[in-house]
Amino acid sequence: MGRGRVEMKRIENKINRQVTFSKRRNGLLKKAYELSVLCDAEVALIVFSSRGKLYEFGSVGLYLVGILKGCVFYPKNWCQEVAKLKAKYESLVRTNRHLLGEDIGEMGVKQLQALERQLEAALTATRQRKTQVMMEEMEDLRKKERQLGDINKQLKIKFEAGGHAFKSFQDFWPNSAASMAGDPNNSKFPVQPSHPDSVDCNTEPFLQIGFQQHYYVQGEGSSVPKSNVACETNFVQDWVL
Incomplete structure (x- = not known):
């Protein structure tokens, strides 16, 4: 005996309606899968339950289904979300005005005490942060x-080292110059006795390269240059020695 024809109308029983939805949904998803595999067709299936729960199937991919879900499902809650955000914004504005000491005339004792605790906690946190900074x-x-x-220590050490070197050089230079000027015997170039016929030379030695020094001897009415041959001879002898 065959099953009778099912009348197409809303099932009043909640439990029977949920069971029928579950069975028909699974069968519909199965048929969609078979159709996409057997016929190589692109199938997209979206099902919403009476509670707003989404059931989906897509042979191409779930990205398109996700876009469709955002376009179909979320606009229902936009008004509710806007109302919630507006109420939250108004609450934050009111709290901010209370923290600034405004609009506190209508507040009760408990509200004022709560506000005082908030201000004390904020002041404590602010002081701690200030101390930390x-x-x-x-x-x-x-x-x-x-x-x-x-x-500074490194620069001082370098300065003291340079000062000691400069001071030692400064102390050495006058003593050396004075000893050389005061004691001719300490000179490294001893002066040889002058020749009787030669012209008197300077006691301090000097070096001449490519230059011949002439002395002028006063004669009768004229001056005659005379080469300092003896002096040069003595200087060459001293240099060789």
């Missing part, structure tokens, strides 16, 4: 001070 800045300044102290 000041400590960090002081530590940074101490670090920079130590670095500058190290640089």
Whole structure:
């Protein structure tokens, strides 16, 4: 005996309606899958339950189905979301005005006490943060001070080393010059006795390269140049020695 014809109308029983939806939904998804595989067709199936739950199938991919879900499902809740966001914004504005000491005339004792606790907590957190920032800045300044102290010590050591070298050179130079000027015997170039016929030469030695010195001897009415041959001979002898 065959099953009778099912009348197409809404099922009043909630449980029977849910069971029928589950069975028909699974069968519909199965048929869509078979159609996409057997016939190589591009099938997209979207099903919403009475509670707004989404069931989907797509042979191409779920990306298109996700777009369709956003376009179909979410606009229902836009009004509710806007109302919630508006209420939250108004609450935050009111709280901000209370924290600034505005519009507190209509507040009760409990509300004022809660506001006082909030202000005390905010003040404590602000002071702690201020102290932390000041400590960090002081530590940074101490670090920079130590670095500058190290640089100052290095520069002082270099300056003292250069000052000692300059002082030793300054002390050595006048003593050396004075000893050479005051004691002719300490000269490295001893002066040889002058020749009787030669012209008097300077006691200090000198070096002449490519230059012949002439002396003028006063004669009768004229001056005659005379080469300092003896002096040059003595200087060459001293240089060789």
